[in-house]
Structures are given as structure tokens and as C-alpha cells.
Amino acid sequence: MPALADLLALDDAGFRAVFSGSPIKRIGRDRMVRNCLIAAGNSGDGALVEPVRALLDDPDSVVREAAEWAIAKLT
Numbered sequence: 001m002p003a004l005a006d007l008l009a010l011d012d013a014g015f016r017a018v019f020s021g022s023p024i025k026r027i028g029r030d031r032m033v034r035n036c037l038i039a040a041g042n043s044g045d046g047a048l049v050e051p052v053r054a055l056l057d058d059p060d061s062v063v064r065e066a067a068e069w070a071i072a073k074l075t
Helices: 004-008 012-018 023-043 046-053 061-074
Strands: none
Touching: 004 023, 004 046, 012 023, 023 046, 023 061, 046 061
């Protein structure tokens, strides 16, 4: 099972490489990262603050909003 921080760091190319041939590929990188951000926020794991913070400037607005929510939960 990949670490949550590693999943949060995936760009589109990395997502496609990791999930090639997997049903997860169908949801796309943005929705998968959004789900990981929700898991990160609910985890209470302070070590995830920096990986989450890196997504505050993501090109996708859904990812950015989820990152803002997760930061609020983690700090």
C-alpha cells in the first residue's frame, strides 16, 4: 500500500504510471488526490502538513479546496 504522502505527491504522469492497468486510473489524478487529502485531514498526522501544503497551488480547484480543508484540520 503506497504511503499517503507519496500519493499526494503524484502529478498526472506519475499517477498514470502508478495506476496503469488499475481501476483507480478511471477516477483520474485530481479526484484521487482529493480523496487522499480528505484522508490526510482526517488522519491527524502532522507529518502530512507539508505534502498537503504543496497542493495549495494545484492547478485543479477541487484539489486546492481539499488541500485548504486538510490544512485547517491538521493545524
